[in-house]
Amino acid sequence: MKTTTIKPAEEIRKGLFHTPFWLAPEKEIFTERALRFKELAQADKSEWNLYLTLLAAVCETQHAVMSRHELTLTQLEPGSTVLPEALAGRVPSEFFEVFGDILKEVNGKITATAAIEVSKLKALNQEQAEALAGRILTRTATDQDRSAEIWVQAALQVIWTAWAMQLTENHVPPTEDRTLCPCCGTEPVGSVVLIKGDLNGFRYMHCPLCNSRWNVLRAKCPTCGNAGNMRIQQIDEKSAPELAPVYQGANAESCKSCHSYRKLYRQDKQQYADPVADDLATLGLDIAVGEAGFDRAGANPFLLLG
Numbered sequence: 001m002k003t004t005t006i007k008p009a010e011e012i013r014k015g016l017f018h019t020p021f022w023l024a025p026e027k028e029i030f031t032e033r034a035l036r037f038k039e040l041a042q043a044d045k046s047e048w049n050l051y052l053t054l055l056a057a058v059c060e061t062q063h064a065v066m067s068r069h070e071l072t073l074t075q076l077e078p079g080s081t082v083l084p085e086a087l088a089g090r091v092p093s094e095f096f097e098v099f100g101d102i103l104k105e106v107n108g109k110i111t112a113t114a115a116i117e118v119s120k121l122k123a124l125n126q127e128q129a130e131a132l133a134g135r136i137l138t139r140t141a142t143d144q145d146r147s148a149e150i151w152v153q154a155a156l157q158v159i160w161t162a163w164a165m166q167l168t169e170n171h172v173p174p175t176e177d178r179t180l181c182p183c184c185g186t187e188p189v190g191s192v193v194l195i196k197g198d199l200n201g202f203r204y205m206h207c208p209l210c211n212s213r214w215n216v217l218r219a220k221c222p223t224c225g226n227a228g229n230m231r232i233q234q235i236d237e238k239s240a241p242e243l244a245p246v247y248q249g250a251n252a253e254s255c256k257s258c259h260s261y262r263k264l265y266r267q268d269k270q271q272y273a274d275p276v277a278d279d280l281a282t283l284g285l286d287i288a289v290g291e292a293g294f295d296r297a298g299a300n301p302f303l304l305l306g
């Protein structure tokens with residue numbers, strides 16, 4: 001008897017007009033992010049630009065460190081995510097080395113205040129550093145962990161991103177629920193509407209940990225999945241013309257069903273928008289949408305609250 005396997009719609013469309021569900025991290029993700037942080041820091045006339053400049057140094061360091069470590073993906077997860085799920089809190093065996101290398105590499109490139117924190121972290125032994133990483137992965141970090149967070153996050157991003165770069169589209173089949181990263185289960189930090197060829201106009205959610213992107217229909221809320229209740233808000237460029245280069249292309253997409261919002265960046269308006277970097281330069285948009293009664297969905301690993 002002949003049997004026919006029914007292929008998912010995404011696969012049938014391959015070749016003809018293929019909209020990939022999943023996009024691998026861009027090869028130069030950390031270098032590009034560093035450049036974007038520098039640009040955004042230059043445009044910011046407040047003291048906040050010091051933090052954006054620090055993050056540019058962090059991203060440059062991530063690039064250098066990633067190229068020096070093997071970080072081979074040995075096996076895929078049998079569960080609901082393709083890579084180890086972040087929230088499960090299992091600290092990768094490579095973490096301590098990558099973390100130490102980041103702290104060493106950044107030496108001399110940051111302010112004296114940041115360097116004090118870095119030298120404190122350098123003094124941690126493997127057990128202490130791994131316990132700290134575990135708390136950050138499981139979101140049980142304490143107030144004392146706060147200042148360590150960007151450094152730990154930077155190391156975790158290097159590892160998960162290197163893993164995600166070793167995947168192919170076939171490893172990441174389309175999922176029904178698209179509210180979390182299909183690779184590592186992290187909530188998206190924001191989304192981009194692409195301008196590349198066939199993908200022009202498609203919205204891809206961006207994972208702040210493994211830097212994967214996945215497609216979600218634009219009519220649907222990326223938090224609750226409800227369709228038809230989305231609204232878009234922007235900062236009026238005329239009210240702050242000096243910020244136009246930063247806010248151009250940045251939108252807050254809010255949902256009237258679950259009262260959450262997330263930022264969406266239109267590459268046709270701002271080609272170099274990066275959902276992690278641009279998020280931190282457009283906090284005025286968060287204030288405006290927050291005042292309108294919406295809560296932010298999806299954390300930025302470099303935005304330390306409280």
Ligand SMILES: [Zn+2]
Pocket residue numbers: 181182183184185186207208209210211212
């Ligand atoms: Zn991810």
Ligand SMILES: [Zn+2]
Pocket residue numbers: 221222223224225226255256257258259260
């Ligand atoms: Zn919603």
